[in-house]
Amino acid sequence: MSLAVVTGAARGIGRAVAERLVTRHSLLLVDMSQAVHETAAQLGAVAVQADITQPEGIAAIVAAVDGASEPPAMLVNNAGITRDALIHKMEEAVFRAVVRVNLGGTYALTEALAGRIVDGGSVVNLSSRAQLGNVGQFNYAVSKTGVIGCTRALALALAPRLRVNAVAPGFVESDMTRAMPARVRERVVSAVPLARAGQPEDIADAVAWLGSEAAGYLTGQVLYVCGGRSFG
């Protein structure tokens, strides 16, 4: 089996992606959280606890990839954070933090690993439906639309050897969204044409498909997995 690298893999969407990919790839799971070791142990994967915004974090991931028994065939850039605030209350440090993790980390790891991914391999980046417009998410929108720009440019630069695509999730169940007040949550879900929150597995299925041969003629594309919210 070829290797797949998944960031932000300790829980949520990243963990669901790892669970989907484990049947066809050996896994290298990356996360800042110590919980990545437990997730990796459960899936028979290798764990790297690393910060993708730091050169030493990228170096640790590269070293783990180079030490694996097979080269990577897939990279999933899922690691991300939110730090929401209305534009007039948003601090510079908060803006930089979100852009640095969501966009800078995606770029840095892809740049470091692209040359190591086997011919015919695939990169899948996590964007967000929120890049089309949300209140209090200027930083997040900039970072996640930036991911799309990066995806398209890299798709052209790395074609025909590699495919680079993005998935843009909508409202997805997570520890954070489960903590939302019920009325807020109901209002958000009521705006989704499919009338439910997404599950991490919904996003994982899309990521797994984009990385598979079934999506072999797609590159530079953004797949919105948001229950129709991107236009409804």
Add this chain to the structure above:
Amino acid sequence: MRTRIGDPVDRHALRRIGGPDGDIAGGLVFAPARDLGEWRQVEDELTEAFLLSREAMAVEAPVVYLLRSPAILGRSGPLDSAVAAGLVGGARALAFEGRRRGRYATVIGVDGDEPPDRVAEAVTFALTTRAAAGQVVMLGHEHLGAMLP
């Protein structure tokens, strides 16, 4: 009007409608630097756009991001495209968040072959009419046949 223009050609084109010391209450035009070579430049360009946009929004001034069409489309280096696409998302976010207060932000894409006067006219039109909030208005022909991000 306040302008922060990373490219000398664009700076020349817009000199008659504003400058780096202009009053931001009259509007903001932000054009990022090009040919970025490292991540730090990306973060600094986006952060400067954020700080100026926050200042403009505080006085409900209109914001225009003036971007290169190839960068918007992904036909440039990944760092230039990351900045350009990022600001497309930024304009959408500003327009969406401020929609009930009449706040305005949009993107004008230029392909590099546009006469300077036409660029200045398009910017002036956007700032004065506040048309196409949160949209990408492409001048020239680079975008034809391609999908916007």
